[in-house]
Amino acid sequence: MEALVLESSSTTPNINFDAKNMNFTIEGECRPENVLTYFSPVLNWLNKFKNWAINLSEPIDQTLSFHFKLAYYNTSSAKFLFNIFEKMKAIQEEGMKVKIVWYYDELDEDLLENGKEFEKILELDFEFVATNQ
Amino acid sequence: MGKPSTDFAFKLNKTMEQHSIRISYTGEFNTDLINVLLGMSRDSAKMDTVHIKVYNIMIESLENVVRHASASVENPYPAIFLLAQDDEYHYVCTGNKIHKDHIAELTNKIDKTNNSTREELRTWYNDIMVNGETPDDMKGAGLGIIDMALKSRNKLHYDFTTIDDSSSFFVLKIKVKS
Numbered sequence: 001m002e003a004l005v006l007e008s009s010s011t012t013p014n015i016n017f018d019a020k021n022m023n024f025t026i027e028g029e030c031r032p033e034n035v036l037t038y039f040s041p042v043l044n045w046l047n048k049f050k051n052w053a054i055n056l057s058e059p060i061d062q063t064l065s066f067h068f069k070l071a072y073y074n075t076s077s078a079k080f081l082f083n084i085f086e087k088m089k090a091i092q093e094e095g096m097k098v099k100i101v102w103y104y105d106e107l108d109e110d111l112l113e114n115g116k117e118f119e120k121i122l123e124l125d126f127e128f129v130a131t132n133q
Numbered sequence: 134m135g136k137p138s139t140d141f142a143f144k145l146n147k148t149m150e151q152h153s154i155r156i157s158y159t160g161e162f163n164t165d166l167i168n169v170l171l172g173m174s175r176d177s178a179k180m181d182t183v184h185i186k187v188y189n190i191m192i193e194s195l196e197n198v199v200r201h202a203s204a205s206v207e208n209p210y211p212a213i214f215l216l217a218q219d220d221e222y223h224y225v226c227t228g229n230k231i232h233k234d235h236i237a238e239l240t241n242k243i244d245k246t247n248n249s250t251r252e253e254l255r256t257w258y259n260d261i262m263v264n265g266e267t268p269d270d271m272k273g274a275g276l277g278i279i280d281m282a283l284k285s286r287n288k289l290h291y292d293f294t295t296i297d298d299s300s301s302f303f304v305l306k307i308k309v310k311s
Contacts, residue, residue: 010168011164011168031192031196033164034269035268035269036267036268036269072189072192074192074193074196075193075273075274075276075277075280076196076268076276078262078274078276078280079262079265079267079268079274082262082263105185107180107181108182108185109182110185110283110284113283117259121259121263133180
C-alpha cells in the first residue's frame with residue numbers, strides 16, 4: 001500500500017498517510033485554491049486503504065490514529081474534512097479501531113470548538129491535544 | 134480622480150487615522166493578495182486569542198471577495214479591504230460589487246445569522262456541511278457568513294449601495310471584541 005505524501009504550501013497542509021509505518025498525519029494551513037482538486041486524492045487514498053486493510057490475511061489490530069494538526073482550515077475545506085472523517089468511520093465499520101487526534105493552539109477556542117462539533121456529529125473517538133505555538 | 138495630489142494623500146492618511154485603520158487595500162483581489170494581507174496582519178500583531186480570530190475571519194472574508202471578483206472578471210470593479218481597531222473592537226471590513234440578483238439571498242442569510250443563537254448557528258453550519266453541495270474553486274461551501282458570525286461572537290453589519298441598474302456595492306463589517 002503506497003503512502004500518500006503531499007508537500008505543504010502556503011495554502012495547503014502537509015499530508016502523510018503511510019500505512020506501512022502506521023503514520024497518518026495532516027499538518028498546516030488548509031485553504032486550497034481548488035478544494036475539489038486538492039482533496040480528491042486524499043479521499044481516493046482512504047478508499048484504497050480500506051479495501052487494502054479488509055483484504056489483509058492478518059487484520060490490523062492496533063488503533064489507527066489520524067493526527068489532525070491544522071493551524072487553520074477554511075469553510076470550503078470543512079466539507080471535505082467531514083468527508084474524510086466519514087471515510088474513517090467506514091474503516092471503523094469494517095472492524096478496525098480508529099481514533100482522531102485533534103491538535104489545536106491553546107489560544108484558538110474556535111478550532112477546539114470545531115473539533116468538538118465534528119466529534120458530536122460523527123460519533124468517532126476523538127482525542128484533543130492543546131499545543132503552545 | 135485622474136491624478137493623485139499630495140493633498141489627497143494627506144486627507145486619506147488623516148481619514149485612516151480617524152477611523153483607526155491599520156491596513157487598507159483597494160483594487161484587484163486575488164489569492165496572492167490574500168497571502169500578502171495575511172502576512173501584513175500577522176507581522177503587526179502578536180497572535181493571542183483575539184488576533185487568531187481576526188486572522189481567521191480575514192481569510193474567510195477575503196476569499197469571499199476573491200470569489201466575487203473572479204465571477205465578474207469581464208467587468209472588474211475595485212473592491213476594498215480594511216482592518217481597523219479601536220479600544221473596544223477589531224474590525225474586518227470588505228466591500229465589493231455584487232449583482233442585484235444576489236442582494237435578497239445575501240440579506241436573508243445575514244439577517245438569519247444575526248437572529249440566530251449560537252446553538253442555532255452551529256446546527257445550521259453542521260447541516261450545510263453534512264448535506265450541502267460540494268464546493269469548488271468558483272463556489273464556496275455557503276458556510277462563510279455563519280463561520281464568521283460564530284468566530285466573531287458579534288452581529289454582522291452590512292450595507293448595499295447602488296452602483297448602476299444591475300449592481301450594488303456590498304459592504305460587510307465583522308467585529309471582534311478586543
